[in-house]
Amino acid sequence: MKGSAVNGRWQSAKLLLQRFAFVMLVGAAFALMLLGKADTIVVERMRTVVVDAMAPVIRALSQPAGAIAEISDNVRDLANLRAENARLREDNEQLLRWRDMARKLEAENAQFQSLLDYVPPPQAHSFAIRVMGDTGGAFAHSLLVAAGSEGKVMKGMAVVSGDGLVGRVAQVGHRASRVVLITDITSRVPVVIENTRTRAILAGNNTEKPRLIYLPAGARVSPGDRVVTSGHAGAFPAGIPVGVVSSVDDQVIRVQPFMDRDRLEIVRVVDYGLSGILGSLDEEGRAAQAEALKAARERGKAQRLKDAQQPAADATEP
Amino acid sequence: MIIEKTFRQKFDLALRQTLPFVTAFIAALLMATQTHVPRLNSIMPMLSLGVVYFWSIHRPHLFGIGAAFVVGLLQDLVTGVPLGLGTMILLLTRAGVATQARLFLGKPFVMHWWGFILLAFAAAAVSWLLAAVALGVLAPIGQVTMSAILGIVMFPLTFGFCRMIERLLAEEP
DSSP: OHHHHHHHHHHHHHHHHHHHHHHHHHHHHHHHHHHHHHOHHHHHHHHHHHHHHHHHHHHHHHHHHHHHHHHHHHHHHHHTHHHHHHHHHHHHHHHHHHHHHHHHHHHHHHHHHHHHTOOOOOOOEEEEEEEEEEEOTTSOOEEEESOOGGGTOOTTOEEEOSSSEEEEEEEEOSSOEEEEETTSTTOEEEEEETTTOOEEEEEOOSSSSOEEEOOOTTOOOOTTOEEEEOOGGGSSOTTOEEEEEEEEOSSOEEEEESSOGGGOSEEEEEEOSOOOTTSOOOHHHHHHHHHHHHHHHHHHHHHHHHHHHHHHHHHHOO | OOOOOOHHHHHHHHHHHTHHHHHHHHHHHHTTSOOOOTTTTTOOOOHHHHHHHHHHHHOTTTSOHHHHHHHHHHHHHHHOSOTTHHHHHHHHHHHHHHHTGGGTTTOOHHHHHHHHHHHHHHHHHHHHHHHHHHHSSOOOHHHHHHHHHHHHHHHHHHHHHHHHHHHHHHSOO
16 A cells, blocks of 8 residues: 555656656757757867767668669669760860860960969869768758868868759868758859859759849849859859749749759868868957948948939039 | 566577667767768758657656766767757656656557647748757758658657567566
């Protein structure tokens, strides 16, 4: 009798403890969400440590899917061999014509450069690394690559594939790094429309087709226009192919990126020696950023003032 | 007659009892791998949700809310989604499903599947709302829905795998 009473009390205490633990853990989950918003550096370090630790397991788990994909690619390639061969012959003829033209332009360019005493940009060096994970789903678009600070990867470096820009290195561990894709909702890439040189920002939206924003008023953009990096803000060097304009509505201009996310197995990390907008956010860096932001705001204010005065001056002119 | 278990038997039992956690842990890591399936790389099925759902019904004492929290946190950190998102979803799933476990225990698979369909869509809606709060913008709802649908389509596989593990748990060491 006494034993059952003790047992009952123990059971109710255990239930109470469980409920308390549940409330505590829900609170902790909320706290994590707030932490993710408030202190991105701590969260970034946590992610880096965990991804580094889990990298061998993720790589091992990725292998079966990679092997199956390789086999299916081989089968598909075999089936398309004849058509592929015809296409390559055609491409080859076209490329030979382009080669002749490029040689002529190269010689001409060298002459002009020597005439102008032109200082060329620093040479970029690049290295290839294997993609080991594609993460995030609907809420984030990123890749995990199998190289970190040991492999000379640094935060802010541009990541490209044979097709075009893939993204930028956002977190670097010892053995693994995270690459934020240009389609990610947090991604902003300064770009230009190649033929009109119209500047814009390519804004990711977690869909396969990011949008062009902040175009100047009256800018002319049509489907099929090529989009390349502009080189502004020091984030990426100028001229990396990004994609083509796929649709132009009244409100939204969408871009189809050149990179094929489903076939990314090896990517190239390119070091252009740019500090970029992603330099480490230590105290000094933050102060410098704050200064730069203040200066930019003041410049913007002065520009707006000038713009406001300009129509008035135009109106007074006969 | 009481038969004392040897150290090896005890160790074997303890190891088996970690299997629910290990399966959920691996499911969370699988969500960070490349599928190489065209148009599917950006849509990952809700694998860990299916595993947590199974263990919350069949072995809740071996997969507590602490385990759900750890698996959710790992998933958030590895996949790069807003921190706390998966943690909250798996935590609520573990707590909510365990209280309704008697509705599913001993019932045919179809009943489990129906339950998971409801859960997957609810989880998609809640995670979409939480992501909107965390990111400050609305994520494409189509991809979240597709992720739930893929999770539902793959649920028979998840269920079968977990059932196999459960049989290992039931075997006498």
